[in-house]
Amino acid sequence: MSWRISRQEAPITIFAVDVRITPRSGILDPVGETIGRALADLGYEGVGRVHAGRLISFELEATDADSARATVTEMCEKLIANPVIEDYAIRVRPAATEAEIA
Amino acid sequence: MKIGIVRFPGSNCDEDCHRAVSEVLQGEATFLWHKTHDLQDADVIILPGGFSYGDYLRAGAIARFSPIMREVIEFANGGGPVLGVCNGFQVLCEARLLPGALMRNQDLRFHCHPVRVRVEHTDTPFTSAYEAGRVLTMPIAHGEGQFVAQADTLRDLEESRRVIFRYVDASGEPTAEANPNGSANNIAGICSAGRNVVGLMPHPERAVSELLSSEDGIGVFRSALAAGVGAGG
Numbered sequence: 001m002s003w004r005i006s007r008q009e010a011p012i013t014i015f016a017v018d019v020r021i022t023p024r025s026g027i028l029d030p031v032g033e034t035i036g037r038a039l040a041d042l043g044y045e046g047v048g049r050v051h052a053g054r055l056i057s058f059e060l061e062a063t064d065a066d067s068a069r070a071t072v073t074e075m076c077e078k079l080i081a082n083p084v085i086e087d088y089a090i091r092v093r094p095a096a097t098e099a100e101i102a
Numbered sequence: 103m104k105i106g107i108v109r110f111p112g113s114n115c116d117e118d119c120h121r122a123v124s125e126v127l128q129g130e131a132t133f134l135w136h137k138t139h140d141l142q143d144a145d146v147i148i149l150p151g152g153f154s155y156g157d158y159l160r161a162g163a164i165a166r167f168s169p170i171m172r173e174v175i176e177f178a179n180g181g182g183p184v185l186g187v188c189n190g191f192q193v194l195c196e197a198r199l200l201p202g203a204l205m206r207n208q209d210l211r212f213h214c215h216p217v218r219v220r221v222e223h224t225d226t227p228f229t230s231a232y233e234a235g236r237v238l239t240m241p242i243a244h245g246e247g248q249f250v251a252q253a254d255t256l257r258d259l260e261e262s263r264r265v266i267f268r269y270v271d272a273s274g275e276p277t278a279e280a281n282p283n284g285s286a287n288n289i290a291g292i293c294s295a296g297r298n299v300v301g302l303m304p305h306p307e308r309a310v311s312e313l314l315s316s317e318d319g320i321g322v323f324r325s326a327l328a329a330g331v332g333a334g335g
Binding site: 023030031034079080082084 | 159163205209210284
């Protein structure tokens, strides 16, 4: 865990955030469909519906996971996803420190 | 009476729009740099085509937060005429000035060729110079032009006469074959509830002289100049 004292003296954690964006259910996904057809052409059987999307990853400083998640939800609604055509799923977990990685 | 054309990094139809106004129609046009907050007293605003911010994230998603968009949104909400062409249409949807969204073309191909669109309604600042039902030939050039919206939004657009351009065949019928990108209801362009904001995927600025093989798009700019005069500019 990586802790730091903020100006408000509240402990800050660095969270690793993943946002997975996929075409909204019920909306045609031509990219996913094309990948599915290509897999079938290659002889793979039993492949169900394919969805193609994007993964956005970043680190975020926050006091706790809930507030990190709330901030990321706001980011998604504003910029990261377009709710008219896309669904998003958020994963927030404490970022590994350099010591842990080494 | 002045038409302001916003330049985002990656806009590439800005010059064409300027020339349609200034050279073909002898009107006054000016470029508006996206980093400013100054509409330069323009009476009409055009968001041109191109690939603003490289289409990163989603087409139009980043441009929508450019500094000048704050003023453009204020201008639009105050009833000012705003036109979005191609990438400009995508920006207007991302800014929620127009409903729906523009997705990857159904066949995943970039379409760059002339299409026919029918002018559905003429009571907008950008279609007043046309007769309703007229079929125009204009080029499209986009990879993400498939108009999609929720079923109730689509119903509302149709019922409130806000579908302004529709892809049609040679006889003026909105057939599946005439639809280049899979757009719902063959929609090529729509307007806002106040009818002052119009977005379309085809490029009227690329159809303003016989040299470009069509003059059908000039009416969009002729309408805009008339709208600006009406607005007292």
